[in-house]
Amino acid sequence: MRLEDHDAADIDITNFVDEFSHCFTGECRVGVLQTLSQISRIITASDDLAGSLPLILAVMRQQLKMKRGLLTLYDRASETIFVHDSFGLSDEEKARGAVLPGEGVIDKVIATGKTLIARSRRGARAVFDKEKKSRAETAFICIPIIHAQKVLGALAAERGYMNPRLRAQDVEILTMIAAMIAPAAELYLLETLEKTRLEQENRRLRNTLGQRFRPDNMIGGSKSMQDVYDLVEKVAATKATVLILGESGVGKELVANAIHFNSAASDGPFIKSNCAALPESLAESELFGHERGAFTGALSLRKGSFELADGGTIFLDEVGELSLSIQAKLLRILQERTFERVGGSRSIKIDVRIIAATNRNLAEMVEKGLFREDLYYRLNVFPITVPPLRERGSDVITLADHFVTTFAAENNKPVKRISTPALNMLMAYHWPGNVRELENIMERAVILCEDEVIHAYALPPSLQTSKESGTSFGVSLESKLHSVEYEMIVEALKNSSGHIGDAARELGLTRRMLGKRLERYGLNYKTFRAAGASGDDLG
Numbered sequence: 240m241r242l243e244d245h246d247a248a249d250i251d252i253t254n255f256v257d258e259f260s261h262c263f264t265g266e267c268r269v270g271v272l273q274t275l276s277q278i279s280r281i282i283t284a285s286d287d288l289a290g291s292l293p294l295i296l297a298v299m300r301q302q303l304k305m306k307r308g309l310l311t312l313y314d315r316a317s318e319t320i321f322v323h324d325s326f327g328l329s330d331e332e333k334a335r336g337a338v339l340p341g342e343g344v345i346d347k348v349i350a351t352g353k354t355l356i357a358r359s360r361r362g363a364r365a366v367f368d369k370e371k372k373s374r375a376e377t378a379f380i381c382i383p384i385i386h387a388q389k390v391l392g393a394l395a396a397e398r399g400y401m402n403p404r405l406r407a408q409d410v411e412i413l414t415m416i417a418a419m420i421a422p423a424a425e426l427y428l429l430e431t432l433e434k435t436r437l438e439q440e441n442r443r444l445r446n447t448l449g450q451r452f453r454p455d456n457m458i459g460g461s462k463s464m465q466d467v468y469d470l471v472e473k474v475a476a477t478k479a480t481v482l483i484l485g486e487s488g489v490g491k492e493l494v495a496n497a498i499h500f501n502s503a504a505s506d507g508p509f510i511k512s513n514c515a516a517l518p519e520s521l522a523e524s525e526l527f528g529h530e531r532g533a534f535t536g537a538l539s540l541r542k543g544s545f546e547l548a549d550g551g552t553i554f555l556d557e558v559g560e561l562s563l564s565i566q567a568k569l570l571r572i573l574q575e576r577t578f579e580r581v582g583g584s585r586s587i588k589i590d591v592r593i594i595a596a597t598n599r600n601l602a603e604m605v606e607k608g609l610f611r612e613d614l615y616y617r618l619n620v621f622p623i624t625v626p627p628l629r630e631r632g633s634d635v636i637t638l639a640d641h642f643v644t645t646f647a648a649e650n651n652k653p654v655k656r657i658s659t660p661a662l663n664m665l666m667a668y669h670w671p672g673n674v675r676e677l678e679n680i681m682e683r684a685v686i687l688c689e690d691e692v693i694h695a696y697a698l699p700p701s702l703q704t705s706k707e708s709g710t711s712f713g714v715s716l717e718s719k720l721h722s723v724e725y726e727m728i729v730e731a732l733k734n735s736s737g738h739i740g741d742a743a744r745e746l747g748l749t750r751r752m753l754g755k756r757l758e759r760y761g762l763n764y765k766t767f768r769a770a771g772a773s774g775d776d777l778g
């Protein structure tokens with residue numbers, strides 16, 4: 240009901256603070272102070288300020304014997320006032336988010352930042368619906384919640400009397416409570432609303448700009464990886480079994496992680512079991528657990544990975560390495576979600592999402608009788624193939640930069656960039672060990688680095704053979720020297736912005752000597768002019 244809905248005669252809005260302040264006499268102070276100290280304790284004890292707001296309303300209800308109360312908050316960005324918490328409202332009122340008679344009062348209080356009181360005989364009748372006989376007036380007291388000069392909302396309470404002294408007392412108490420909960424209200428608005436808004440904004444931007452999902456833990460935006468991210472996003476929302484395929488080191492475990500942490504079970508456990516690392520004798524008890532005394536040395540009951548993953552996700556890495564007998568047990572879990580511990584007869588039921596990964600060709604293994612066909616089909620419900628690094632184009636550079644930043648921070652080194660020849664080498668290499676190999680190489684290079692730039696000679700010999708920038712260097716001493724020379728020349732030309740005299744001076748050569756070397760490497764000093772000293776894109 241809005242303010243305008245009332246007859247003018249029935250409503251009296253009073254700026255109340257001064258009018259009745261003299262009525263607040265000493266006799267009530269003890270009870271009031273107890274209430275305030277209780278509220279203050281709730282606020283101090285709670286590590287979640289926003290969570291303490293409902294408790295405070297409960298204290299208002301119990302200690303101050305208010306019939307109805309509500310806490311409204313103002314979301315500045317959407318310019319909406321919403322009921323955060325309330326007591327005494329009927330289910331119907333709650334469902335429509337309606338507030339007490341004098342809804343317009345709340346608007347006014349939030350707009351002006353001033354305390355207001357609405358008196359209403361009609362309101363009284365409506366409020367005390369069940370006590371229709373009562374014609375007593377109601378006071379709807381509404382106090383702004385202000386923090387750092389910003390109105391964050393309003394605290395309102397309704398009293399079924401108009402006794403000026405009690406009303407003045409209520410105003411004073413509610414004003415103090417409003418001041419005490421203001422930081423909590425601000426925190427709530429910041430944390431909850433801001434987060435929701437950012438998520439909405441993020442979704443909106445992704446939709447409008449055609450941006451797509453990328454798990455937080457994965458670097459690289461190449462088309463082939465974007466296809467992987469799309470699959471991750473889709474399957475994360477389901478409970479389907481996932482089979483992740485791809486060469487060693489491509490990031491299969493990261494994909495499994497991303498699925499789990501973007502799923503509804505993200506608060507549940509994520510248990511990884513490396514099937515290849517387990518000797519046959521131990522694999523069964525590792526996965527399914529064992530009862531006490533199940534075998535020599537089984538001194539106590541042990542839960543296996545499946546049981547530990549209950550309510551979450553189990554990641555079976557290198558699933559192609561499992562023995563045929565364990566494959567049979569795994570098949571049963573996939574079909575029935577039950578298993579027995581080793582040495583046990585009781586069936587254990589679990590609720591687990593299964594993600595398996597392998598770098599083996601399972602279909603081929605099925606043909607050779609090394610992998611159960613029925614298990615293969617059960618696992619292969621939603622396959623995701625992670626592409627090798629050599630098929631990800633400039634992701635190599637993005638990942639290399641990411642690793643340089645990470646390892647520079649880890650090792651406390653001022654390394655800032657990768658030189659162009661080094662980048663060319665990274666791009667030309669075929670990366671048999673994929674991202675893991677790149678990660679290791681960049682860690683080594685950062686450790687070796689003595690200035691702010693990773694030079695080509697800091698990369699391992701396996702990369703030195705690459706045809707970087709069209710200049711192929713062999714593995715002999717002479718080729719390596721040429722590689723270093725080439726890079727030093729490129730750096731000097733960059734530093735001097737393509738000024739051949741300055742570059743020659745920096746290198747300790749004459750212009751003529753430098754000219755000859757430029758010729759040998761097919762370099763043109765003029766191409767370094769436009770890019771400037773820090774240009775990174777010159778070959």
Ligand SMILES: Nc1ncnc2c1ncn2[C@@H]1O[C@H](COP(=O)(O)OP(=O)(O)OP(=O)(O)O)[C@@H](O)[C@H]1O
Nearest residue numbers: 457458459486487488489490491492493598674675
């Ligand atoms: N897209 C990526 N972004 C950042 N780091 C990555 C990415 N892909 C892989 N890595 C890193 O590379 C390393 C290897 O990744 P991961 O262990 O997930 O590969 P894998 O395919 O499971 O390997 P394996 O088959 O040997 O088990 C890890 O350190 C991982 O953090």
